Amino acid sequence: MSSKLCPKIILEGTRLTFKTEIAFALNEHPRIVGPRRYRYHSPLVSAEWCAFTNYPWGRGLINFEPHEESLAMETYATWARLFELQKYYSWIVDRFHISTRMYQLMNNARDYGFHWLEQRLLPLGFQIVFLNRTPESFFPAREERLKVSGNPGQYDDLNRFIEEQNLFKRLVSESSLPKLELDISDNDIAKAVENIDYWMEQTGELYMN
Numbered sequence: 001m002s003s004k005l006c007p008k009i010i011l012e013g014t015r016l017t018f019k020t021e022i023a024f025a026l027n028e029h030p031r032i033v034g035p036r037r038y039r040y041h042s043p044l045v046s047a048e049w050c051a052f053t054n055y056p057w058g059r060g061l062i063n064f065e066p067h068e069e070s071l072a073m074e075t076y077a078t079w080a081r082l083f084e085l086q087k088y089y090s091w092i093v094d095r096f097h098i099s100t101r102m103y104q105l106m107n108n109a110r111d112y113g114f115h116w117l118e119q120r121l122l123p124l125g126f127q128i129v130f131l132n133r134t135p136e137s138f139f140p141a142r143e144e145r146l147k148v149s150g151n152p153g154q155y156d157d158l159n160r161f162i163e164e165q166n167l168f169k170r171l172v173s174e175s176s177l178p179k180l181e182l183d184i185s186d187n188d189i190a191k192a193v194e195n196i197d198y199w200m201e202q203t204g205e206l207y208m209n
Contacts, residue, residue, distance in 0.1 A: 003207045005034045007200055008083070008124055010093040012172060013131035014164040015154065016141040017184050022131065023094040025193045032197055032206070033090045045079070046094040057151055062095065062103045080120045087124050088208055098128065101171050102164055118176045125205045128179040129196055130172045135162050137185040178203060
């Protein structure tokens with residue numbers, strides 16, 4: 001029996017770094033999840049889901065309020081347990097705990113170390129891909145995003161994204177998980193996916209040990 005592909009990739013970075021587009025591309029890449037003759041259900045997880053409020057663009061795992069802290073931590077623990085129970089499968093995560101640390105530090109001056117979470121993710125083979133771009137490349141990326149965005153106001157302040165990216169860089173460096181820093185300034189999603197695939201192959205983390 002051939003080895004089973006079951007990569008576990010967490011994509012992190014500020015908005016306009018094409019995390020979601022890359023997540024979808026990874027989740028259909030034959031060298032990441034295997035060849036497919038037809039499309040089927042494959043998990044694509046995100047901490048950006050606004051599942052704590054009953055209205056669009058509300059609160060969730062990243063931007064929860066102080067009174068929702070226990071809810072957020074329980075949700076993270078539930079995700080960790082689900083990953084442990086189904087470790088022989090591919091998991092592509094579009095923003096997760098580093099995004100929570102970034103948002104809560106910048107907006108509420110609260111830091112959540114998540115050491116306990118990474119201790120559970122590390123044996124499962126989770127790796128972080130930190131997507132970033134040069135400051136001057138944010139503007140053309142925003143112009144493309146505005147063509148399809150249902151919430152264009154969130155892209156008004158590009159300086160905010162640059163500040164977030166600087167903080168992301170530090171927080172990613174503090175993570176105990178293996179990590180790859182990837183520049184997406186050229187907006188080349190296909191190339192980014194190939195770079196991630198090559199890195200995963202080199203680290204041997206496409207498969208469970």
